[in-house]
Amino acid sequence: MSPAPQESLEIELKFDVEAGLPAPDLTDLVPDGVVGKPTTYLLEATYYDTADTALAANRITLRRRTGGTDGGWHLKRPSTVESARRELAIGFDDAPEDDGLPSYLRDQVVAVARHGELNPVATITTDRTVTAIFDADGHEVAVFCEDLVSAESLLPGGGVNRWAEWEFELVEGTMDLLKRAKAYLRAAGAQTASSTSKLARAIGSQPLETDVRVLPKKATALDLVRYELALHRKALLTYDPLAREDAPDAVHQMRVAARKVRSILTSYPEVLDRAAAQPVSDELRELGEVLGEARDIEVQLETNELLLSRENAPEDLVTALIDAERVRHRRALKSVRYALSTTRYLTLLDDLDSLIESPQPGIDADRPARDVAAEAVGASYKRLTAAQRKLRKHDSWSPEWVEQLHTIRKRAKAARYTAESAAPLRRASFDNAGRVAKKIQTHLGTFQDTAVNREHLAEVAGRVPLTGAAMFTLGRIDAREETRGRKAVKAYRRL
Known part of the structure; x- marks a missing residue:
């Protein structure tokens, strides 16, 4: 039972x-x-x-x-x-x-x-x-x-x-x-x-002494990195059991936690020894991909359920867009549960613990946290603005232009995470950079969701034999997704 x-x-x-x-x-x-x-x-x-x-x-x-x-x-x-x-x-x-x-x-x-x-x-x-x-x-x-x-x-x-x-x-x-x-x-x-x-x-057990809870007043870069790693390790462990049972938003939040840990390792590459940090970063990328597959299908399902709720959708279209995707979602969740049960995953957690509790310092470890954070935030923001300038070289809505929008979105996400990692230092410039990057990520993230969904709709139209009524409804849904995507891009360009 x-x-x-x-x-x-x-x-x-x-x-x-x-x-x-x-x-x-x-x-x-x-x-x-x-x-x-x-x-x-x-x-x-x-x-x-x-x-x-x-x-x-x-x-x-x-x-x-x-x-x-x-x-x-x-x-x-x-x-x-x-x-x-x-x-x-x-x-x-x-x-x-x-x-x-x-x-x-x-x-x-x-x-x-x-x-x-x-x-x-x-x-x-x-x-x-x-x-x-x-x-x-x-x-x-x-x-x-x-x-x-x-x-x-x-x-x-x-x-x-x-x-x-x-x-x-x-x-x-x-x-x-x-x-x-x-x-x-x-x-x-x-x-x-x-x-x-x-x-x-x-x-006589007490909470872990190595759980970094307070950042020193004159924090070093190593203090900041350990503090942030411990914060997101806690989120990773909190959402682990919830993701296994597909609790609402749990897979998404676990994926975010894994991405933020990896972002800290890549944003501050000289604070920890590279040889110790790189394997953890690589494993986190693999974990993020497993979680990402389940999350992406989840987003697509939610979107299509909402779109179809506004239509008098034929049963064959509902089967193609909802029922079949639910089967894919269950398979993706099974992959998540398997990944979280492997020795490889537990070793990743052990290695992450070691980075926090017994760190091997890099050349920036003892530098003031504010100086190293300013450099990291500045570098990530510079990469973002460079990607935005490159967008001007392409004709609007050309394949190259659309691909560059995706690059900008990824750079904005990286800039946002880097700025948020410096939030404990209470610098207004860091907060402002994070807010701007978040707006860019949000608008272009919406566009990316519509682009991925439209590709899926086209794939379904070419693969699944649908009735005329279903094809007509599919066309209406595609048009609405195109409009939603263009509105998101327009909102981004206003920034």
Whole structure:
């Protein structure tokens, strides 16, 4: 049976308390609210991680838990929302276990675990008392948990630890309620939690120290490159599991992350040792091509679905433009999943980690970041303007002219990414260059999409036997795409 995962956003507060501290009366937290009768559960969980606790170091927890109302497998990951984590839950009936761990969950964390085996690293037993809080209309807005925790680390040298904590989790409540609860519970004697999760407290794991989060005030070029590489590595790892399951926009965002990492390596060629950086850049290009095929078909499908929705399209045209493309899209996604499951991909991630955590400096590494960034942004913008000047040598709408537009688009994208990589330095000139390049990329990107789609429409017309009505509709769609493309070029030329 295939897994039936349910992902939600877990928004909660966690506090350390003295064992036996009485819980406060929570009725006043919600005007005219009602507090339910406390219910006690015994929760028994086994947590899985690699020997070097790679998941915990990246604020990820994977557990198998029994007891309570949500027994099953739970995968928790960071979220961009304050006080929140993304939680993926799979019931036991929906998750066939492969050697003790569902293969679906292995795929979700493989980009972080890499070559490491996922084995039990801790067992945690929680004596939990849950109190539900309802608003005046009877809606459950939050739950308050009083936990007595006993945790045993299964890692070498690990031991047993016991503590008490409180958790306050939103159900249908607002962030204002969370804010009130924070002050209310602290006034009752609660203290800020010493660890981000029960597992972190059990095994003593902390977030990766090598995850560059703050750029030094007087940053060197190497500081800037490491900072930017770490930023986009995080995006790459975040979208990896989402791309595997074809979540909305995930393939696109993963492709963007891969391109931005590669852009940093090519924009600052003397900051890192070329011999170490070039293989990573080459592998990122290959990854981008695999992701790009799926993304390009996705864009084409979305465009044609929109175009056909405005027509009374014959069934044979729908089959040719939509059904057949969906088959191609599924094949492309299969290629993405295969690529992300290979040793080659995991080695790429390892090598990227090495560039960030143990960089081999190039000749520009110790130079001021602002100086090196100014040179990089200037060089990329110079290449863009040179390509624009070359456009004047060709007759408008000639094949050479159109091809040069594609070159300008690619140069604009490179200039944009280079300027955005320098954004942490807070230079207005960098920001302005990035904004202009983005506008050029956007307009010419639209033109490129229409050009590719029109080629596909022509290919379908020549390959697939269509009815007269279908050919007529195909002609109308092609004309609309031509108009959209010309408008995009006109908008670019106005710049």
